[in-house]
Amino acid sequence: MPIAMPTVDDYVAGVLAGDRAMMGRAITLIESRAERHRVMAQQVLTRLLPHAGKAHRIGISGVPGVGKSTFIETFGCNLTAESLKVAVLAVDPTSSRSGGSILGDKTRMARLAADERAFIRPSPTSGHLGGVARATRETMIVCEAAGYDVVLVETVGTGQSETMVADMVDFFLVLMLPNAGDELQGIKKGILELADLIAVNKVDDEKDLKARAAKRDYENALHILTPASSNWTPQVVMMSGLNNRNLDTLWEKIRDHRRILTASGELTAKRHGQQKTWMWAMLQERLLHAFETHPQVAALIPQMEQAVQDGTLTPTVGAERLLGAFGLEALTV
Template identity: 55%
Template sequence: MIHAQPLPSLDDLVEGVRAGRRAMLARAITLVESRKAEHRALAEQLLQALLPFTGAAMRVGITGVPGVGKSTTIDALGSYLLDQGHRVAVLAVDPSSTRTGGSILGDKTRMARLSMDERAFVRPSPSAGTLGGVAARTRETMLLCEAAGYDVILVETVGVGQSETAVADMTDTFLVLMLPGAGDELQGIKKGIIELADIVAVNKADGANATRAKAAASEYRAALHVLGGREAHWSTPVLTYSGLTGAGIEELWSQVRLHRERAELAGAFADKRSAQQVKWMWTLFDDRLRDRMRADATLRAELPAIERAVAAGTLSPTLGASKIARLFGW
């Protein structure tokens, strides 16, 4: 019979994470991912104790359509940053991870350099039941990685839809990767992803694709000009690069740094971080409400009947919401 390891003490966890010990960091992350009440209490104490040692890292969100080369890009960018003396953590937000186990598990084999380097830390998203839950755990993992000394956090969204917004809401710079000549330049804008972008980068600008990549970049620049900037201090640049050869990676990172510098000079950086913290708190509160609904026998018994009545049109959504609120004692 295999027995579970006893939980480390709070002091051991704090000391181990602060020392950058990967095994202890992994245990700390597993702790914050747990939904057990005793684990949650310890996780809250751990995060509070480590809070003074967080916040200094560069937080970069990365998204892109399937096949755009996110894993190759992260491997190339992360390896470049390691060569520059940084320590890099790669995290994922994947709302489909309950079915797939987190696709970054497979991506680790494609992040050949990063996954083998002790200065890097690659972690898939937890199998939480909702996007909010996944995002909350990823945010907490980000803090633990910062406390462990990782000064660049790359947060990859490997899902679709609202996962892009979730990642944009937890990072400082949101990087959107695009394909050359894919015929969906304007489609990407309609989806709203481009409107979230702080930087747009067209991948696979190598060999026969180089000309098409430049043409696609011109399309995006024109579209972004029409949309206008979402930040007064920043106009979204459109770059071309090759995750395969590494060409353009240095310029890509220069733009990430420039985005942060401009935000700091404009006084927008601290405001954005503060707003993200408050939004994070309410996301966690919403997550707790869902947990209570799943755990409370009375609520579980009553909710299906309320849902059926609303679906059948015999109970208005407004009254249905009131009935649920009364079940909570409100």
């Protein structure tokens, strides 16, 4: 006999009670692309929204091999040891092709996954950044309504996902390796502009010359950039996620950041701005979906793509013809 689907009341009551099984089911509902599920999910989220918003929202990025999974597990366990509830979410739009981010495999963070004060949720493997970002933002509401004090949002550290994560958190942490000489050559200016703090990871000795040089180089790089906040100057710390070195210092800086931005009113303003950005992102996602699934457009897309690839049609003309098929007034070309 099939199990009856929970009602909106069931989802809301279960999440507010901190029931992890019901949290998982609510998040699965949110991730669904079925229209009836989307409507129900929004009803649930509307009911949960007044109970959300109190958590520390922390984004974490870094190049592959920098030790994100080890850091997140150690940092998360430190926080749960302080009786804080920690949720770990992932933004990985490439997971369906690459096998997922490190968070996709909970065995990589077995100690944290087994902690009753922790909740780990990989991103949906849709391969679509907009869909993953929507699910992550809405999953954040579920976690906060369930009473989680800290939400860690990890990005794979490639492409647009970093900007997407930075626009849904209060604090953006970038992990770096000690070999700054090579690292600074290939690092994107954009991620430094997003960073509220850079942590040079895998540093077990404060006297490590490479680590000290890396810290100095990152500080110099930050110095020539305009800070995103007028109330906070991004800093650089040396630490070791593996050996739990200086993670207490990092946590203190994150709390300092929250106190300063809360007192100045910037945190509230930042979150309001993020909500508006989220609304427009959702609008764009829905419009694009409606466009791509329109029967006349869907039938014309292969022909237009081929013509543009062959060079017999300019991209602008191809776009105009597709818009015309959608019913929008287009240039006569």
